[in-house]
Amino acid sequence: MKYLRILVAVFKRPYYLILAVIIASFVFSVAVLLPSFQLLLIVSQTASLGELLSLTVSLYGAIASNFTFVSASYTIAIALLFGMNVALLTFYIQKMRTGIKGLRSTGLTGLGGLISGSLGIGCAACGTFIFTSVLTLIGISGVLAYLPFGGEEFGLLGVALLLYSVYSLTKKITHPLVCPIE
């Protein structure tokens, strides 16, 4: 409960809330629009700005059509948690003035969560997970057949790592480093 109070206290401050929303929106946009990146580049060469914006907005509908329920859920969760992570980390650095040792492990957990989660995104259409490309690059794409969720495991792992990172950061904010008495 006290961790929840800390989260509320941090995100009551507009600066950290806006930072989290901006980062979360960026991660979400990359995840949903990534498969259409090439299309948007081509359209931008001929279409008006209005047409380009309308197309971009309509492409956000891919979160429903181009993702499974599970992959859409963890994509949204990863975006929100990563936004929270960055905001909490910023808060921690600015307000607590702590040592690098604690920060490094927490920051790496958050980054690990983003990387793991990203392996599960790209869009869930058959064979288009980023993970598929990575496996193909090293010549073992057949391993996908042995994964029960076909690569979605990495998205779920990403959510778990980011959740741990948020918990860890909140804990550090709750219990700031003290000057030990020797």
Added chain:
Amino acid sequence: MEEIKQKQPNQFLIPAAIVIAGLFVAGALYFSGTGSTPAPVVNNGNAQPVAQAPESTGSTDAVRPVTNEDHIKGSPDAPIKIVEYSDFECPFCKRFHDTMNEVMDKYGDSGEVAWVFRQFPLEQLHPVKAQAVAVASECAAELGGNDAFWKFSDGYFDVALTNNRTDIETVIPELVQEIGLDQEAFQACFESGKHDDRIAADIQNAIDTGGRGTPWSIMIGPDGTTYPINGAQPLAAVEQLIGIAQNTQ
């Protein structure tokens, strides 16, 4: 004596994290846009891989010209053509098939848009079945023409459980009977392997155009501009794109 063990935060930590995240996003964009293909294995219908597709060159301009040999819904002379590379066992292809039928309901009768269906069975993801259904659909086309092909594909996607869960030994004969095809001729065609080359050519063209998964579609505009549609994009986006392509006339 108290010893303060605090250290100043590393001023490079956040910029370094941002750079790493940026590199990762760049990598993701690279893999999304120009990365290599999951190299589908072309199968002869008897679960024996006979060829492996080479890596993608990734240009939508490499799309094979639409001819009378293609499976076309709508007017072959339509100014806008959407060439879809599809896998009958892919759940997103099933979704996009419905989307495309809605597109054709709106733009097909007026002759504005034509839908071209090409095969892209992903052997690693849907072994044996995707290829087998692709062969069956080609046999339906051979024995019953273009209409039979579309009846087969619409009918199959209607009942397909996808992800290799469809009972094709029940579903395919039922569809063949429903469409009214000669069952013996169909069986002979299905076992002949005569459509393997065509399916392999479709797979190769999908890869050449940058297809890395299914559904993979290319919209060809009136001026010849090619627009990639990656995955099961929503109806609203496809309609927006049709509008943009129409404005280039």
